[in-house]
Amino acid sequence: MENIQLKTAVCVILAIIMIASMIGCEEDRRGQSTIAPNIDGIVVEKSSRRLHLMSAGKVVRTYRIALGRNPVGRKSREGDNRTPEGTYVVDGRNANSSYHRSLHISYPSPVDFQQARRSDDSLGGNIMIHGIRNGLGWLGPFHRLFDWTRGCIAVTNKEIEEIWVLVPNGTTIVLQP
Numbered sequence: 097m098e099n100i101q102l103k104t105a106v107c108v109i110l111a112i113i114m115i116a117s118m119i120g121c122e123e124d125r126r127g128q129s130t131i132a133p134n135i136d137g138i139v140v141e142k143s144s145r146r147l148h149l150m151s152a153g154k155v156v157r158t159y160r161i162a163l164g165r166n167p168v169g170r171k172s173r174e175g176d177n178r179t180p181e182g183t184y185v186v187d188g189r190n191a192n193s194s195y196h197r198s199l200h201i202s203y204p205s206p207v208d209f210q211q212a213r214r215s216d217d218s219l220g221g222n223i224m225i226h227g228i229r230n231g232l233g234w235l236g237p238f239h240r241l242f243d244w245t246r247g248c249i250a251v252t253n254k255e256i257e258e259i260w261v262l263v264p265n266g267t268t269i270v271l272q273p
Contacts, residue, residue: 133149133151133156133157133262134151134152135149135150135151135156135262135263135264135267136150136151136152136267136268137149137150137151137267137268137269137270138150138186138225138263138267138268138269138270139155139269139270139272140161140179140249140269140270140271140272141272142163142167142168142179142181142271142272142273143272143273145160145161145162145163145240146158146159146160146161147159147161147225147249147251149259149262149263157258157262159251159255159259160237160240160251161240161249161250161251162239162240162242162243162244162245162249162250163179163243163245163247163248163249163250164176164177164178164179164243164245164246164247164248165177165243165244165245165246166178166243167179167243168273169181169273170182171203171208171219171220171223171247172211172212172215172217172219173212173215173217173218173219173220174217174218174219174220174221175220175246176247177245177246177247178247179223179245179247179248179249179271180201180203180204180208180223180247180271181271181272181273182203182205182207182208182270182271183205183268183269183270183271184201184202184203184205184268184269184271185201185202185265185266185267185268185269186199186200186201186202186225186263186264186265186266186267186269187200187201187202187265187266188200188265189260189265190224193224193226193227193230194229194230195224195226195227195228195229195230195248195250196226196227196228196229196230196233196253196256196257197226197227197253197256197257197260198224198225198226198227198248198256199224199225199226199256199259199260199263200222200223200224201223201224201225201249201269201271203219203220203221203223204219204220204221220247223247223248223249224248224249225248225249225250225251225256225259225269226245226248226249226250226251226256227250227251227252227253227255227256227257228250228252228253233252233253236252236253236254237252239252
């Protein structure tokens with residue numbers, strides 16, 4: 097009997113957490129135009145877990161994101177599970193990514209290489225904005241309950257579809273703490 101009550105309590109708590117995480121999932125879309133804007137920049141605020149698409153200096157779309165499993169601080173070496181900080185560009189895309197679709201970020205920059213040269217560490221470089229791992233798209237916004245990537249920026253599959261269309265290669269991306 098005690099075991100059944102414990103299982104029930106765990107299920108209720110998980111349901112509450114899932115419902116709470118859904119509150120506000122679409123709040124960032126209110127007041128945003130449905131007309132496709134000319135995106136000329138991306139700003140990622142790591143601390144607030146937000147990705148903003150910019151046009152002429154104004155925010156035109158905002159997405160809630162998940163980051164690397166160790167998100168605080170600059171990426172300093174391959175395998176540290178951190179999302180980089182600095183200014184980069186979207187320099188490629190992969191329609192057949194293991195994480196739905198992905199946009200490649202030009203990490204590491206010359207500044208990153210200079211810092212790494214002092215420490216003699218490998219920086220890695222496969223940093224992306226991507227959807228959810230193929231086969232797990234049903235997670236939708238629940239993927240944001242935890243920072244789970246290896247340094248990438250994750251959005252839902254529906255969101256990466258929109259970002260894919262709106263963001264051209266060569267777009268500047270600023271990753272802020």
